[in-house]
Amino acid sequence: MKIAIIAEGSYPFVSGGVSSWIHTLISEMPEFDFTIISIMPSGSAITKEDWKYKLPANGKSVEVYKLEVKEENPIYPNLSDENRDVLLSFFLSKDTSGKAMRFLGDTSIIGNPSGFFRSREFWEIVQVCYKEEKLQSSFIDYFWMIRNKYEPIIHLLQSDFDEYDIVHAASTGYAGVLGAYLSAQQDIPLLVTEHGIYSREREEEILKSDWIPMIYKNRWIQFFYFLSQLAYDRAEQLITLFQKNSKIQERLGAPKSKQLVIANGVTLSDSSLQRKNFSNETPIQIGAIVRVVPIKDIITMIYAADMLRKRNILFDLYIFGPLDEDKEYVQECVNLVNELGLKDSITFTGKINVQSKLVELDVLLLTSISEGQPLAILEGLSAGIPFVSTNVGDCEELITGGDIDLFGPAGFVVPPVNPRQVAESIEKYVEEPSLIELHGRNGLNRVKHRYQLSEVIERYRSLYKEVGLGIQWQE
Numbered sequence: 001m002k003i004a005i006i007a008e009g010s011y012p013f014v015s016g017g018v019s020s021w022i023h024t025l026i027s028e029m030p031e032f033d034f035t036i037i038s039i040m041p042s043g044s045a046i047t048k049e050d051w052k053y054k055l056p057a058n059g060k061s062v063e064v065y066k067l068e069v070k071e072e073n074p075i076y077p078n079l080s081d082e083n084r085d086v087l088l089s090f091f092l093s094k095d096t097s098g099k100a101m102r103f104l105g106d107t108s109i110i111g112n113p114s115g116f117f118r119s120r121e122f123w124e125i126v127q128v129c130y131k132e133e134k135l136q137s138s139f140i141d142y143f144w145m146i147r148n149k150y151e152p153i154i155h156l157l158q159s160d161f162d163e164y165d166i167v168h169a170a171s172t173g174y175a176g177v178l179g180a181y182l183s184a185q186q187d188i189p190l191l192v193t194e195h196g197i198y199s200r201e202r203e204e205e206i207l208k209s210d211w212i213p214m215i216y217k218n219r220w221i222q223f224f225y226f227l228s229q230l231a232y233d234r235a236e237q238l239i240t241l242f243q244k245n246s247k248i249q250e251r252l253g254a255p256k257s258k259q260l261v262i263a264n265g266v267t268l269s270d271s272s273l274q275r276k277n278f279s280n281e282t283p284i285q286i287g288a289i290v291r292v293v294p295i296k297d298i299i300t301m302i303y304a305a306d307m308l309r310k311r312n313i314l315f316d317l318y319i320f321g322p323l324d325e326d327k328e329y330v331q332e333c334v335n336l337v338n339e340l341g342l343k344d345s346i347t348f349t350g351k352i353n354v355q356s357k358l359v360e361l362d363v364l365l366l367t368s369i370s371e372g373q374p375l376a377i378l379e380g381l382s383a384g385i386p387f388v389s390t391n392v393g394d395c396e397e398l399i400t401g402g403d404i405d406l407f408g409p410a411g412f413v414v415p416p417v418n419p420r421q422v423a424e425s426i427e428k429y430v431e432e433p434s435l436i437e438l439h440g441r442n443g444l445n446r447v448k449h450r451y452q453l454s455e456v457i458e459r460y461r462s463l464y465k466e467v468g469l470g471i472q473w474q475e
Contacts, residue, residue: 001031001032001033001165001166001464001468002032002033002035002060002162002163002164002165002166003032003033003034003035003164003165003166003167003168003464004034004035004036004037004162004164004166004167004168004182005022005025005026005034005035005036005037005168005169005170006037006039006167006168006169006170006175006176006178006179007019007022007036007037007038007039007170007171007175008039008170008171008173008174008175009039009040009041010022010038010170011023011036011038011053011170012036012038012051012052012053012055012062013038013040013044013045013046013050013051013052014052014291014325015052015291015321015322015325015351016291017195017264017372017373017374017375017376018170018171018195019052019053020375021170021193021195021264021375022036022170023053023056024453024457025457025460026055026056026058026059027056028453028457029058029457029460029461029464030056030057030058031058032058032464033058033060034056034058034059034060035059035060035061035062035063035162035164036055036059036061036062036063037063037065037161037178038062038063038064038065039065039066039067039156039174039175039178040064040065040066040067041066041067042066042067042068043068044066046064046066048062052322052351063161063162065156065159065178067152067155067156067174068152068155069113069151069152069155070113070114070155071114072112072113072114073114074111074112074114074115074118075107075111075112075114075115075116076111076115076116076118076119077109077110077111077115077116077119077121077122078108078109078111079109079110079121083103083109083110084121084125086099086100086103087100087110087125088125088128088129090104090150091125091126091129091146091150092129092132092133093222093223093225093226094226095230096226096229096230096233096253097233098180098184098230098233098234101180101181101184101185101230101234102184104153104154104157104158104181105154105157105158105181105185107158110154112158113151113154113155113158116154117147117151122147123143126142126143126146127139129142129146130142130143133219135215136215137213137215137216141213141216145216145219145220149220149223152174153174153177156174156177156178157177157178157181161182163186164182164186164188165188165468166188166189166190166191166464166467166468167179167182167183167186167188167189167190167191168190168191168192168193169190169191169192169193169231169235170193170195171192171193171194171195171198172192172194172198172199172227172228172231172232173198173199173202173224173227173228174227176192176198176227176228176230176231177227177230177231179192179231179234179235180230180231180233180234180235183234183235184234189236189467189468190231190234190235190236191235191236191237191239191463191467192231192232192235192237192238192239193239193240193241193262194238194239194240194241194245194249194372195241195372195373196245196370196371196372196393197245197248197249197252198224198228199221199224199225199227199228199252200248201370202220202221202224203221203224203225204370206220206221206224207221225252228252228253229252229253232249232252232253232254232255232258233255235258236258236467237258237259237260237463237467238254238255238258238259238260239259239260239261239262239463240259240260240261240262241261241262241263241264241372241373241394242261242263242372242373242393242394242397243261244394244397245372245393245394246259246261260463262456262459262460263373263450263451263456264373264375264378264451264456265378265451265452265453265454265455265456265457266375266378266379266382266447266451266452266453267382267452267453267454268382268444268447268448268452277433277436277437278362278429278433278436279433280430280431280433282314283314283315283316284313284314284315284316284362284363284426284429284430285315285316285318285360285361285362285363286315286316286317286318286361286362286363286364286365286426287317287318287320287354287357287358287361287363287364287365287380287385288301288317288318288319288320288321288364288365288366288367289320289321289354289364289366289376289379289380290319290320290321290366290368290376291321291322291325292319292321292322292323292325292326292329292330292333292348293325293326293329294326294329295368295369295370296321296366296367296368296369297367297368297369297390297416297417298319298329298333298367299332299333299336300367300416300417300418300419300422301317301319301365301367301419301422302333302336302337302340302342302346303340303419304365304367304419304420304422304423304426305317305340305342305345305346305423306340306342306419307419307420307423308423308426308427309342309345311423311427313426313427313430315345315426316345316347317345317346317347317365318347318349318357318361319346319347319348319349320349320351320352320354320357321349321350321351322350322351323348323350323351330348333348334348354379355383358379358380358383358385359383361385362385362429362436363385363386363387363388363411363426363429363436364376364377364380364385364386364387364388364411365387365388365389365422365426366387366388366389366390366395367389367390367416367422368389368390368392368393368395368416369390369392369416369417370392370393371390371392371393371394371395372393372394373393373394373398374389374393374394374395374398377389377395377398377399378398378447378451380443381398381410381440381443381444381446381447381451382443382444382447382451383444384440384441384443384444385440385443386410386411386412386429386435386436386439386440386443387399387410387411387412387443388411388412388414388422388425388426389411389412389413389414390413390414390415390416390418391413391414391415391416392416395413396413398410398446399411399412399413399443400413401446405446406445406446406449407442407443407445407446407449408438408439408442409439409442410439410440410442410443410446411425411439411443412425412428
């Protein structure tokens with residue numbers, strides 16, 4: 001069975017939870033052949049030397065497609081009246097039926113981007129859209145907004161693709177649209193796994209952005225919700241990692257009949273058997289398994305460390321994670337550490353084998369402002385290490401057990417961007433060291449009971465076989 005996994009801005013070029021999930025999925029199912037369709041931003045480094053992972057033997061290839069626009073010899077459109085109506089609905093973010101998927105990749109109908117976006121047909125369609133939306137803005141600005149939204153998509157869909165038996169998108173957005181397109185064109189099943197809610201994450205970014213004029217922000221937000229709906233409607237199954245996100249998907253238009261919850265999973269660590277009990281006579285050892293990027297809010301972590309120092313609490317904080325994704329942010333963090341006089345207490349290790357370091361840690365820390373279901377928390381709990389985490393994504397349920405808890409808390413949950421509560425939570429462990437062992441044991445038991453990697457892989461293996469029933473394949 002040939003399975004294409006579509007990854008947007010992640011595997012194999014970016015480390016992190018989604019990339020680790022993809023790598024594990026491929027590695028644990030050697031009976032299937034996988035191709036990675038990697039969608040990357042314009043200008044990103046995409047050579048094999050830029051890979052952060054070594055592709056498993058059954059990972060047959062990595063096909064990279066950039067979200068960019070290339071100048072080509074123009075091919076102009078040849079649109080029927082029905083095609084025009086479909087495109088009008090598509091550009092107004094209303095074509096959730098996916099009719100545009102039938103011809104957006106067909107240059108004999110729509111032309112290529114260099115021809116279509118210079119054509120009279122596109123100009124006339126945009127005029128109708130502008131009148132219907134009734135925006136009090138420049139028509140030329142509106143024209144470029146429409147073009148900037150849809151030109152990279154048409155360029156992407158007109159790329160060359162192999163044939164597959166199943167296509168599995170690791171998010172909605174551009175990955176989901178490409179998945180819907182390949183599913184329609186090749187008549188193959190589409191699976192979508194959302195680790196976070198892509199459209200809501202883009203909404204947060206757009207609201208904070210300064211490059212999109214205020215009058216167009218709602219249009220861009222609507223655009224990303226529209227892309228998600230296209231994937232939701234075409235997918236055979238919509239998978240989320242936890243129930244709360246499944247309910248959000250449903251509110252956003254995902255059919256309940258297609259929804260499925262498959263949590264992340266980990267292999268139990270030997271670190272829980274080797275760790276030494278903490279003594280408050282020595283510095284508490286704190287670790288953070290994170291990419292050093294703004295969404296992980298390392299700044300809050302640093303300010304919490306400063307508060308610990310001011311309370312005369314001895315500590316060592318190790319930030320385990322790659323330093324090459326956002327060098328400007330990394331420098332901002334390093335500068336803050338130096339300004340606060342914390343360089344002897346905070347260490348940026350870069351990407352290392354964290355498993356070998358877990359035996360030395362007392363507490364793990366996560367201060368993200370957005371998450372799905374972090375593998376970092378599961379990896380820490382599987383090693384018997386308690387967590388202090390912000391209340392984002394599924395972090396609270398991982399740490400407290402939620403409504404079906406059988407074991408008790410595995411750490412403390414705090415609001416985002418709140419260094420004081422982060423520091424106070426760590427201080428509780430210093431004041432009452434027995435909590436470290438208790439919370440660590442609770443977390444380990446929860447992972448054993450609910451988050452075993454072997455069970456996760458078996459569910460995906462069964463799902464691939466189920467949706468691919470008509471395919472001839474051999475184990």
